[in-house]
Every structure is written in structure tokens, then in C-alpha cells.
Amino acid sequence: MPDEPYNPSPIGNPSVLARRNWLQTKLVIFIGKHTPKCREMVRILSQSMDEPMPLMMRIKKRIHFLICCWCQRYEEQLRYIHETARQFPEHADEASSAIFHSDTKERIKRKLVEQAG
Amino acid sequence: MNFRARGCNVYEGISDVSIWKHKPADELRIMTKSTIQSAAERWVDDHGECLYRFALIRVRKPEVAEDLVQETFLAAVRGYEKFSGRSSERTWLCGILKHKIVDYFRKLRREPSFTDLEFFSDECLGKFVSIGFWNHEKGPKEWKPEPDEVMHRAEFWQTMRDCLSKLPQKVRDVFTMREMDDVPSKEICAILSISDSNLRVMLHRVRMALRECLEMNWFETIGKS
Known part of the structure; x- marks a missing residue:
């Protein structure tokens, strides 16, 4: 890496400021x-x-x-993960194929009947 | 107001149509025990599978997951009057289950394993250049589609489950408590007996690892299709 503190300037760097000219270079640094x-x-x-x-x-x-679209993306992706992770419990049946046995269901139903009674 | 959840309607079978004109809290007073009982039984059929699978992903022991689901339904019957109907039944039941899971972890009260943090020691390997900026070749790529869209795709949830299952158990517990159960950081520290700074490091590393895993296994492959 060069001595300068920040020298991205890869062709097509999508950041707002990306050393496209002298002024941008100074600002980026x-x-x-x-x-x-x-x-x-x-x-x-x-x-x-x-x-x-x-x-x-x-x-x-x-x-x-x-100067860094990658950090900006990182933040957006953390929010993405946060948002989807919150929804995960309600989609757990789509995420897994574990079997919830019918006898367990019946046992729980019996308990619920006892409780309601 | 949405009383329906995934084709399930707790109020099915209620013969007195006039109660639909009331708010849910009023309806509950009118509902008989047998109605609650039949509604509760329907919950088991409609939401039992989902709750069980979520519990199993979290606690990894089928018998514990079953107990937690049972406790959830029992608590739901006891607290049915508190259900305002603002959220769907499934959301409400998941909320109860999350509390049950956190209680379960609270009772376990384990010591964190240092090896869990070592697992992520190279999480930044190659991601950053020596002076601390992103290596642009390996920096985050754009993610598409939007969250609203992926939430309807079962493959996304399977990928997320796979990514979570690759994480060390205790680190995964920290992440799921914080992000899925919305437990405050201080409470997680107390439940898992870890320091605040340790929690911050764990969350940072687990988020980075999960982000990477989702990018590789979803956004660069399945998500594009």
C-alpha cells in the first residue's frame, strides 16, 4: 500500500469522492x-x-x-441482518425441516385442556 | 385490525356474530373457556411446528424445545386477555417463546468460552489493508434483493439458519438474544456472565461472520436467481 493514508482510486470506485481529480484527491486524503x-x-x-x-x-x-461506499454498505447490511433476524422466529418453519411429532402436539393439547378446565 | 394469521382465525367457531363488533379485549370477556380451549388447540396445529423449529434452532435439544413450546402455549392461554390483536397470533406466540428461551439461558448461566472468540480471530483476514481501510476487492458487495422481498423466500431463511449453525454455540446465543429476542446488552451480559466489552467484541465479530456467510451463500448465488 502506498504511503498516503488513503489511496483507493480503483477504476469505477463508486464512492462519492474517489480521487477523480486534484480536489477530490486532497479531500479523500x-x-x-x-x-x-x-x-x-x-x-x-x-x-x-x-x-x-x-x-x-x-x-x-x-x-x-x-470516501468509502464499503463502510456505508456495511452499515446498510448490518441493518438488513437486524431486520431479517427479527423476522426469523416467525419463519422458522421455512428455515428448518425438524419434525414436531404429532404425539407431542397431542400431549400439549391435553395440557392446554387441563389448564383451560 | 388483523385477527388472522396464516390462515388461522382464533375466532372461528364463535357462533355469536355480535362480538365481532367489539374490541378484542371485550370479545375475550364474552368468550367461553371452551372457545379459548379450541382456539388454543388450533394454535398447536397452526403454529406448533414454527415455534418448535425456532426453539430447536436456539436450544438444540428436542426435549427442551418441546418443553419450551408447551410452556409457551400454556402461558398464552393464561395471558390471552393481554393479547390486543394488534400483531398476528404467530408474532405474539413467538414473543412469548422468546421470553421462555431467554429464561432458559438465564437458568443455564454458563461461562463464555475463550475459544469462541479465537474462532473469529482471523475474521478480518484479507478484508482490510495494513493501514486499516477496506481491501476493495474483498469489501462488502451490494446486496439485492431488498429485505421485504427475501422474507418471502424459504431459501433465504434456510441460508440464514445454515449460517447461524456454523457459528460457535455461545457466540450464536449472544447474537440471537440480541438480534432475535431483542434482549438489552446489559441483560445479556448478566445472563451469560460476560463483560460489556466482551459482548461488544462478540457481537461485532458474529455480525461480520454472518454478513460474510450470507453474502457468499445467498447474495452471490441463490439471491441472484
């Missing part, structure tokens, strides 16, 4: 220096799923996303 590195950012993003992110960090995150 500046933002790369003054916001958390991606390795740290993904930890922070995970933490933000469990507790609110401080305002200053939210601002840094937004600025970081300008």
Missing part, C-alpha cells in the same frame, strides 16, 4: 486522515446497533461514507 479507519469504523457501526452513536461520531461517519 484529508477525510481519510481525520475520520476513523474502516477497520475501526466497522466496530463502531456494530456498536451503534446496540447503543446510540454520539453526535460527533455520527458526523464523522457521514463524512467517512463520502
Whole structure:
């Protein structure tokens, strides 16, 4: 990796800022220096799923996303996982083929009858 | 208001049509014990399989899963008056089951195994370049389709189950408690006797591993089709 703090510029980098010209290059380097590195950012993003992110960090995150579409995707995907994981219990019958035996069902029904009675 | 859930209607068989004009709480007062009983029996047929499979994925022991499902239905009968009808029956029953599962883990109170964290020690291997930015070749790819769409596809849930089953047991418990059961972090720390920082590391690593697994096994293969 070069000495500069952040030198992505791969052809077709879809980030908003991607060293496409002199100004963008300066901005990318500046933002790369003054916001958390991606390795740290993904930890922070995970933490933000469990507790609110401080305002200053939210601002840094937004600025970081300008130069890094990958961290932005990572955050979106954490939310994706969160959203689908919450729905998982209600779809457990589609996820698994384990058999819920009919005698167990009957036993539970008998218990329920006793309880209601 | 949606009283129906997956073709199941608790109010089937109620002969007095006038009760449909009332709110659910009012209806319950009118409902007889036998009606609740028949509704409860129908729950077992309609939702038993789903609850059992979810419980089994979580606790991995069939006999424990069966007991948890039974406790769930018993609790549902006892607390039927609290069911407002705002959510579907299945959502309501799953909510009760989640509490039962958390109670089960609370009783177990195990020590976390350090090897679980070691399992993920190379979770970042190759993902980041030495100075800490993403290796763009291996960074997250775009995910399509949208969550609303995948939720109707059984293969997605199977992939998620497979990905969860690849995780070490205790790490998986941490993740499912936090993301599926919505248990607050502090409570998970207390239940599993782990420190706050340990929990954060575990959640971070498990999310990264699960994201990777879903990307490889769903979004790059089945999800595209």
C-alpha cells in the first residue's frame, strides 16, 4: 500500500469522492486522515446497533461514507441482518425441516385442556 | 385490525356474530373457556411446528424445545386477555417463546468460552489493508434483493439458519438474544456472565461472520436467481 493514508482510486470506485481529480484527491486524503479507519469504523457501526452513536461520531461517519461506499454498505447490511433476524422466529418453519411429532402436539393439547378446565 | 394469521382465525367457531363488533379485549370477556380451549388447540396445529423449529434452532435439544413450546402455549392461554390483536397470533406466540428461551439461558448461566472468540480471530483476514481501510476487492458487495422481498423466500431463511449453525454455540446465543429476542446488552451480559466489552467484541465479530456467510451463500448465488 502506498504511503498516503488513503489511496483507493480503483477504476469505477463508486464512492462519492474517489480521487477523480486534484480536489477530490486532497479531500479523500484529508477525510481519510481525520475520520476513523474502516477497520475501526466497522466496530463502531456494530456498536451503534446496540447503543446510540454520539453526535460527533455520527458526523464523522457521514463524512467517512463520502470516501468509502464499503463502510456505508456495511452499515446498510448490518441493518438488513437486524431486520431479517427479527423476522426469523416467525419463519422458522421455512428455515428448518425438524419434525414436531404429532404425539407431542397431542400431549400439549391435553395440557392446554387441563389448564383451560 | 388483523385477527388472522396464516390462515388461522382464533375466532372461528364463535357462533355469536355480535362480538365481532367489539374490541378484542371485550370479545375475550364474552368468550367461553371452551372457545379459548379450541382456539388454543388450533394454535398447536397452526403454529406448533414454527415455534418448535425456532426453539430447536436456539436450544438444540428436542426435549427442551418441546418443553419450551408447551410452556409457551400454556402461558398464552393464561395471558390471552393481554393479547390486543394488534400483531398476528404467530408474532405474539413467538414473543412469548422468546421470553421462555431467554429464561432458559438465564437458568443455564454458563461461562463464555475463550475459544469462541479465537474462532473469529482471523475474521478480518484479507478484508482490510495494513493501514486499516477496506481491501476493495474483498469489501462488502451490494446486496439485492431488498429485505421485504427475501422474507418471502424459504431459501433465504434456510441460508440464514445454515449460517447461524456454523457459528460457535455461545457466540450464536449472544447474537440471537440480541438480534432475535431483542434482549438489552446489559441483560445479556448478566445472563451469560460476560463483560460489556466482551459482548461488544462478540457481537461485532458474529455480525461480520454472518454478513460474510450470507453474502457468499445467498447474495452471490441463490439471491441472484
